[in-house]
Amino acid sequence: MKTIKLKRTFKEGLDNFRRNGWLSFATVSVLAISLYVISVTIILGISANMVLKNVQDKINVSVYFNSDVTESRILEIKDKLVGYQEIQSIDYVSKEQALAQFRKIGEKNVSISQALDEIDDNPLLSALVIKAKNPSQYDLITKAISNSNFSAEISRIDYEENKAAIDRLSSVIKLVEEVGLTLGIIFVFIGVLITFNAIRLTMYAHKHEFEIMRLVGASNIYIRMPFVFEGIFYGTVAAFVVMICLFVTSKFLAPLTRGSISGGDIVSFYFSHFFIIFGGLLISGIFLGTLSGIIAIRRYLKV
Amino acid sequence: MPILKFENVSKIYPGKFMALEDINLVIEGGEFLSIVGHSGSGKSTLLKLIYAEEQVSGGHVYFNNRAIDSINQKHLPYYRRNIGTVFQDFKLLPQKTAFENVAYALEVSDETQEEINELVPEILDIVGMADKAHKYPRQLSGGEQQKICLARALVRKPLIIIADEPTGNLDPTATWEIIQLLLKINSMGTTVVLATHNKDIVDKLNRRVIALDGGKVIRDIKKGRYAI
Numbered sequence: 001m002k003t004i005k006l007k008r009t010f011k012e013g014l015d016n017f018r019r020n021g022w023l024s025f026a027t028v029s030v031l032a033i034s035l036y037v038i039s040v041t042i043i044l045g046i047s048a049n050m051v052l053k054n055v056q057d058k059i060n061v062s063v064y065f066n067s068d069v070t071e072s073r074i075l076e077i078k079d080k081l082v083g084y085q086e087i088q089s090i091d092y093v094s095k096e097q098a099l100a101q102f103r104k105i106g107e108k109n110v111s112i113s114q115a116l117d118e119i120d121d122n123p124l125l126s127a128l129v130i131k132a133k134n135p136s137q138y139d140l141i142t143k144a145i146s147n148s149n150f151s152a153e154i155s156r157i158d159y160e161e162n163k164a165a166i167d168r169l170s171s172v173i174k175l176v177e178e179v180g181l182t183l184g185i186i187f188v189f190i191g192v193l194i195t196f197n198a199i200r201l202t203m204y205a206h207k208h209e210f211e212i213m214r215l216v217g218a219s220n221i222y223i224r225m226p227f228v229f230e231g232i233f234y235g236t237v238a239a240f241v242v243m244i245c246l247f248v249t250s251k252f253l254a255p256l257t258r259g260s261i262s263g264g265d266i267v268s269f270y271f272s273h274f275f276i277i278f279g280g281l282l283i284s285g286i287f288l289g290t291l292s293g294i295i296a297i298r299r300y301l302k303v
Numbered sequence: 304m305p306i307l308k309f310e311n312v313s314k315i316y317p318g319k320f321m322a323l324e325d326i327n328l329v330i331e332g333g334e335f336l337s338i339v340g341h342s343g344s345g346k347s348t349l350l351k352l353i354y355a356e357e358q359v360s361g362g363h364v365y366f367n368n369r370a371i372d373s374i375n376q377k378h379l380p381y382y383r384r385n386i387g388t389v390f391q392d393f394k395l396l397p398q399k400t401a402f403e404n405v406a407y408a409l410e411v412s413d414e415t416q417e418e419i420n421e422l423v424p425e426i427l428d429i430v431g432m433a434d435k436a437h438k439y440p441r442q443l444s445g446g447e448q449q450k451i452c453l454a455r456a457l458v459r460k461p462l463i464i465i466a467d468e469p470t471g472n473l474d475p476t477a478t479w480e481i482i483q484l485l486l487k488i489n490s491m492g493t494t495v496v497l498a499t500h501n502k503d504i505v506d507k508l509n510r511r512v513i514a515l516d517g518g519k520v521i522r523d524i525k526k527g528r529y530a531i
Contacts, residue, residue, distance in 0.1 A: 002413065004413060004415075005413065008410050015398065015399075016398065019398040020398065209396055209397075211394070212394045212395070212396055213396075213407075213411070214380070214383070215354065215356070215383065215388050215394065216383075216388075216407060216408045216411060216455065217380050217381070217383040217384035217408065217411055217412060217459075218380060218407075218411035219380040219381075219411065220380070222380075222411050
């Protein structure tokens with residue numbers, strides 16, 4: 001397409017956008033509301049996931065070995081366990097390290113340190129601290145360990161104690177993921193539908209003009225392009241509006257999320273993901289705006 | 304050489320409504336032709352066939368010896384640029400000023416901005432609207448809007464002007480101004496095809512008159528008066 005056509009249709013689109021003040025305002029509003037609802041759903045889903053991941057990171061299972069099991073034997077077992085694909089990480093905590101940690105906790109508590117001083121020997125056991133990739137897999141891992149050929153060397157596994165908490169967390173994570181996904185899909189669907197309808201109405205308002213343009217000898221591309229640009233303007237303005245709304249929303253939600261997201265609260269999440277969010281909004285806004293525009297015009301454009 | 308030729312033309316709308324039946328007409332270049340008839344007699348359909356808004360159901364319409372129905376859909380916009388159209392309801396773009404409405408006809412045919420800036424004021428001057436160039440259609444009277452339409456139709460120097468009831472919404476003074484302009488355009492060599500209900504106009508013009516009734520030509524007189 002010639003540059004002059006591109007330039008003229010761009011200007012035409014801009015003029016349409018400016019001169020149809022109320023219509024543009026209404027279309028941008030609908031587009032912005034849809035994008036806002038969609039992005040809030042997505043961001044809530046992501047941050048809920050981050051909160052849960054944060055909690056999940058703090059969960060682990062400790063496998064304590066009998067005091068007569070040597071360090072090299074434990075490391076040997078550790079190497080064996082590393083091969084399990086459900087396991088994310090294994091840390092070896094020797095009885096000396098365990099004691100040091102315990103003393104540290106006990107620093108403020110005189111009775112603990114006194115009790116430790118009474119006993120000459122280190123009463124603690126060496127352990128392997130295991131983190132699973134997914135909380136629902138702890139059950140599987142502990143079962144596998146207790147049924148393994150080295151189960152006789154194990155003193156105890158503290159999974160049973162944490163089982164209730166871990167089970168609850170994994171069911172919450174699953175629920176959040178499912179609900180988030182379902183709501184997300186529903187909102188995306190509603191958003192697309194509403195936007196499409198709003199832009200279709202906008203095009204309907206222009207229907208009479210398409211006829212005039214054709215009669216004056218405008219080619220289809222010349223008629224269509226300004227509306228493509230108009231769709232781009234709708235999308236761009238809506239993306240800016242939504243960015244502002246999201247900022248206000250995250251400011252509002254910040255106190256609720258402080259500390260539970262690694263790296264700060266939802267506002268810092270907003271800023272650290274600013275360009276991804278903005279880019280996503282811009283692309284989906286423009287995509288929605290132009291696509292519904294093009295589909296709508298097709299109906300009114302016969303040669 | 305005939306600019307337009309209708310050869311056994313018929314037009315049937317969906318629902319088997321026969322709008323035109325066996326029309327045979329020859330229109331020479333430079334003619335001023337009035338088409339008269341009752342509402343529903345087929346006047347508008349006849350004009351729509353010329354500017355390819357509708358396609359023939361049978362027969363052919365030739366424009367400069369070329370059958371319009373043979374023109375590729377893609378090339379229709381280029382064909383339409385040979386024809387200026389004026390309507391009862393003006394069909395101006397409401398969001399554009401008078402100047403922009405006229406300029407639009409040039410923009411779509413990729414004329415340069417220099418040409419637009421030169422041609423549009425010139426043509427607005429011809430129709431006597433130079434001082435209202437920057438008004439929007441809603442700020443203009445019916446007669447003024449129709450003059451802008453005429454300017455838009457003329458600006459590309461078309462071979463033929465099709466005017467479908469151009470004075471239908473105008474008061475007598477404005478009506479005469481428009482007719483005078485059409486005559487002026489015709490005197491510069493442009494063919495004018497005018498569909499009208501207005502008996503006064505046809506009688507005063509004293510030019511060729513074609514009367515339609517029920518989709519058929521019932522009269523074709525070289526220097527006629529309004530009679531159906």
